[in-house]
Amino acid sequence: MKINSKEILATPNLISLFRLILAIPFIYCFEMARQDDSYFAFIVYLILLAFISDVLDGYIARRTNQITELGKLIDPLADKTLVAIIVIYLFLMDKIPLFYFYTIILRDVIIFVGGVYVSKKIGKILPSNLLGKATVFSIGIFFIAILLHAQEGSLIYLGFLYISLALSVLSIFGYTIRALEFLNKKKHEINSSN
Numbered sequence: 001m002k003i004n005s006k007e008i009l010a011t012p013n014l015i016s017l018f019r020l021i022l023a024i025p026f027i028y029c030f031e032m033a034r035q036d037d038s039y040f041a042f043i044v045y046l047i048l049l050a051f052i053s054d055v056l057d058g059y060i061a062r063r064t065n066q067i068t069e070l071g072k073l074i075d076p077l078a079d080k081t082l083v084a085i086i087v088i089y090l091f092l093m094d095k096i097p098l099f100y101f102y103t104i105i106l107r108d109v110i111i112f113v114g115g116v117y118v119s120k121k122i123g124k125i126l127p128s129n130l131l132g133k134a135t136v137f138s139i140g141i142f143f144i145a146i147l148l149h150a151q152e153g154s155l156i157y158l159g160f161l162y163i164s165l166a167l168s169v170l171s172i173f174g175y176t177i178r179a180l181e182f183l184n185k186k187k188h189e190i191n192s193s194n
């Protein structure tokens with residue numbers, strides 16, 4: 001994988017980098033929220049800002065044909081970093097069940113490790129797909145519901161909990177199938193050239 005220095009200054013990559021830097025205010029607000037629930041409102045605004053930046057960087061990248069290897073790296077890294085921060089803090093604050101915490105963390109670890117392996121094998125980074133984006137979106141909606149004090153056991157809480165869980169599991173299978181397709185394609189190309 002080669003990253004051109006010009007890629008760093010591409011607008012979509014700067015937006016993704018901004019989303020990654022949002023990790024700092026997320027950590028600060030969660031630390032404050034452990035003493036004062038009013039900071040939950042700030043965290044909701046940060047999640048919405050992260051959503052907007054995620055949609056915006058993808059839209060601009062496709063619209064201006066600025067899809068880069070660096071962008072394919074920073075975009076999911078930013079998503080996974082923010083999701084990890086939020087899920088860890090919500091778990092520490094007893095806002096989510098243990099099985100949910102492990103599912104989300106394991107999903108991201110599996111996809112990250114698998115992504116590194118596939119990237120080394122095929123020489124490029126697999127871009128995020130619609131299922132992955134839908135999964136992160138559903139997780140974010142669940143987080144917002146919790147931060148807006150959705151009662152544990154309520155229809156809203158359970159609905160978003162199980163939707164995001166189902167999409168998380170499906171996304172692992174989706175990434176696995178796609179990774180195998182790319183690996184088989186690469187293997188076929190190597191065999192054809194010999």
